[in-house]
Amino acid sequence: MTNNQSYFKSVLYSTGLNVVSKLIVFLNTIILAYFFGTGEQTDIYFYLISVIGFATSFLGILDYTVIIPEMIKTKEQEGSAKANLLGNTFLGIYFLFGIIMLVIVFINPVSFFSFFSPYDHEHLNKYYDILILGGILIFFFQINNLLSAILTSYKYFIVPIVISIINSLLSIIFTSIFSESYGIRAAVYGLLIGYLINFIVLIILFDRMIKWDFLKIHISLDKRVLMNSGLIIINFIPVNLRNYISIYLLNSMPSGTYSAFNLAQNVSIVPEVFIVSQVLSVFGIKFSELYAKNQKEELGKTVEVIFTILLLILFPIALIVYFSADSIIEFLYYRGEFKLKSLEITALCLTFFAFLIPFRMPDALFTRLFTSIQLYKTTVPLGAIAHIIIAGLMYFLTTEYGLRGYFYSMIIGYGFIMPFVFYLIGKLKAEYIFTKGLIQKTLIVIFATLLLFFIITFLLHFFKLEGFTKLIVIFSIVVSSFIFLTLNLTREYHSFVLSYFKSHK
Numbered sequence: 001m002t003n004n005q006s007y008f009k010s011v012l013y014s015t016g017l018n019v020v021s022k023l024i025v026f027l028n029t030i031i032l033a034y035f036f037g038t039g040e041q042t043d044i045y046f047y048l049i050s051v052i053g054f055a056t057s058f059l060g061i062l063d064y065t066v067i068i069p070e071m072i073k074t075k076e077q078e079g080s081a082k083a084n085l086l087g088n089t090f091l092g093i094y095f096l097f098g099i100i101m102l103v104i105v106f107i108n109p110v111s112f113f114s115f116f117s118p119y120d121h122e123h124l125n126k127y128y129d130i131l132i133l134g135g136i137l138i139f140f141f142q143i144n145n146l147l148s149a150i151l152t153s154y155k156y157f158i159v160p161i162v163i164s165i166i167n168s169l170l171s172i173i174f175t176s177i178f179s180e181s182y183g184i185r186a187a188v189y190g191l192l193i194g195y196l197i198n199f200i201v202l203i204i205l206f207d208r209m210i211k212w213d214f215l216k217i218h219i220s221l222d223k224r225v226l227m228n229s230g231l232i233i234i235n236f237i238p239v240n241l242r243n244y245i246s247i248y249l250l251n252s253m254p255s256g257t258y259s260a261f262n263l264a265q266n267v268s269i270v271p272e273v274f275i276v277s278q279v280l281s282v283f284g285i286k287f288s289e290l291y292a293k294n295q296k297e298e299l300g301k302t303v304e305v306i307f308t309i310l311l312l313i314l315f316p317i318a319l320i321v322y323f324s325a326d327s328i329i330e331f332l333y334y335r336g337e338f339k340l341k342s343l344e345i346t347a348l349c350l351t352f353f354a355f356l357i358p359f360r361m362p363d364a365l366f367t368r369l370f371t372s373i374q375l376y377k378t379t380v381p382l383g384a385i386a387h388i389i390i391a392g393l394m395y396f397l398t399t400e401y402g403l404r405g406y407f408y409s410m411i412i413g414y415g416f417i418m419p420f421v422f423y424l425i426g427k428l429k430a431e432y433i434f435t436k437g438l439i440q441k442t443l444i445v446i447f448a449t450l451l452l453f454f455i456i457t458f459l460l461h462f463f464k465l466e467g468f469t470k471l472i473v474i475f476s477i478v479v480s481s482f483i484f485l486t487l488n489l490t491r492e493y494h495s496f497v498l499s500y501f502k503s504h505k
Contacts, residue, residue: 002256003120003388004402006148011155013478016202017158017161017162018129019070019274020165020275020359021161021164022270022274022409023164023170023173024165024168024169025168025273026171026263026267026270028168028171028172028175028483029242029262029263029266030332030333031175031176031262032045032175032184032187033333033336033337033342034333034335034337034338035175035176035179035336035337035340036179036183036184036323036337037256037338037339037342038256038257038259038260038263038345038346039084039255039256039257039339040107040184040255040256041184041318042078042184042256042259043255043256043257043258043259044127044130045184045187045188045259046258046259046261046262047113047117047119047247047251048113048130048131048134048137048188048260049300050116050192050247051113051116051247052137052138052245053243053499054116054240054243054244055101056136056141056142056145056453057236057239057240057243058139058233058236058240059093059142060145060146060210060231060232061144061232061236061239062090062144062229062232062233063145064149064284064368064369066232067086067087067149067150067181067228067369068149068150068153068284068285068288069091069154069372069374070086070225070228071083071086071087071150071153071330072153072285072288072289073288073292074086074290075380076289076292080262081216082459084132084212084213084216084240085216085217086225087212088214088216088217089217089340090146091143091146091147091214092424094143094146094215094344095143095144096143098139098140098142098143099139100136101135101138101139101410102135102136102138102224103140104135105131105132105134105135105138106132106135108444109128109131109132109134109135110124110125110128110131112131112135113131113134115354116244116247116248116251117247117248117251117252118248118251118252119251120157127473130184130185130188132468133189133192133213134188134189135191137188137191137192137195137383139352140192140195140199140445141195142198143199144195144198144202147199147202147203147206148202150165150457151202151205151206151210152281152285153285154209154210155285156205157208157356158203158207158395160202161310161335162199163198163202164198166194166197166198166201167190167191167194167198169194169195170190170191170193170197171187171191171193171194172190172214173190174186174187174189174190174193175187176192190429190441193225201216202255206401211278218437219444222251227376228374231376232376232380232428234380234384235376235380235383235384237386237387238383238384238386238388238391239383239387241387241388241391241395242390242391244397245391245392245395245398246406249394249395249398249399250403250407253402255362256341256342256345257345257376257403259342260342260345260346260349261349261403262292263329263333263346263349264329264347264353265348265349265353266320267328267329267332267353268350268353268354268356268357269359269360271313271314271317272357272360272361272364273324275310275314275446276310276314276360276361276364276365277364278373279310280365280368282295283302283306284304284368284369284372287299287302287303287368287373288372290302291372291373296375296430296432299373299433300432300433300435301435302338302435303365303369304435304436304437304441305493306365307362307438307442307495308437308438308441308442308445308489308490309367309490309493310361311358311361311372311441311445312440312445312482312485312489313487314358314361314480314489315358315445315446315448315449316449316478316479316481316482317355317357317447318355318358318449319352319354319453319456319478320474320475321350321353321354321357321473322351322354322355322453322455323460323470324470324471324474325344325347325350325351325354326346326347327467327471328342328347329346329350329352330347332344333379345359346455348403349403349407352404352410352411353407354427355407355411355433356410356411356414357417358449359415359419359438360413362418362419362422363414363418363422365423369433370422370425370430373430375425375429375430378425378429382421382424383421385421386413386417386418386421387436389413389417390410390412390413390417393408393409393412393413395412395415396407396409397409397483417445434440437492444487444489446483447491448481448482448485449491452477452478452481454478454479456473456474456478459473459477460473460474
């Protein structure tokens, strides 16, 4: 996709291709469940992926919070050559960090990975070779993500999606062909080969599409950039504390629980990765551009429109998932090695995850927005306090109430604590963001959702609805209600949306 394509075409094409990409990713989890069910092997696989994400998150958080906004600003004000230098500086930092992590893992992979869970060394030694490969994946994971983010900043939205498909396809192929011979290792081999191919393809695309010069090295960062980077990393320490506690506590539960948790999570985040992430990857760039041009009123209106429309999409999805969790899990996973016990625990997890579907969106949107408008000094201390509170709640409630306690802490965190923090930040530093329309429409959507929740709960209990009839009733009530609500709440947005996309052709 070329740089001068409209935002409308960018959203349309990239969202369509993203659907294909995420469907392949989701198919990969279905295949893993089919061949391995929920047990020790899948626990190790998801544990490996979680630790890789944790280990790369300290630098990875900078991709869209500091690096891309700074590159866009530098490109607008000082030209592409300066932006290239800035990008190479961060690529060098990422490369060095990756090498250090690789050496640490290679020296003693069992000790490194045992730090993140209650698994003993004897248990982890059975998967020694997988842990070694985990170190290599850490290296390529963060480098590939930064390269993809830079391409996105140049408005090549489709390219990163296309190359990400390679990972999932190779994992599917390797799992399907070699699962009997190599077990869960087959899936890891597929991932590793996929990341290697992705890295090579990205380097070629940088050379041919944006004429990137990797040999331009100038290791120098503005004090402001260093301070912002440091503040973001400091702010992310409480987030990582929460993630560390999450990985550790969930892996201390009975065998198969962590696999069920991840399989349910993969279902619940489908709306996020299909819709929210793709919209923000496009409009997140626009946030930075509008702020750089000091068009605050348009920025506030843009946020209101995006936020309201996403709420009207996510809340009905959450209702349907909550009331249909057992049917969804049975349809997707209940075959092969995925037995009844796996079905029950995975469906329970999905029921709780349904509560989080609409509330993860504000977290993603406002985090992206506040970093785009560079409110680091305000977001860092308030965000740190919020995540420390959530981490404490998670530890206390999980140790007291087990898996249910974990979800209670996440619902309190995403549903109450984080929205309050975002609103406080907006009122302190960016009042133009929380418009009267945004607040009113949010309250209306929440009230309508609660009303539908009680109505459907009553109908299901009173009429004893089951199976397909239950699904039809739930779907009909939720969809018809939200279509009516959407038509009324978004009427004033029609001309704005059309003029917005038309102005960016």
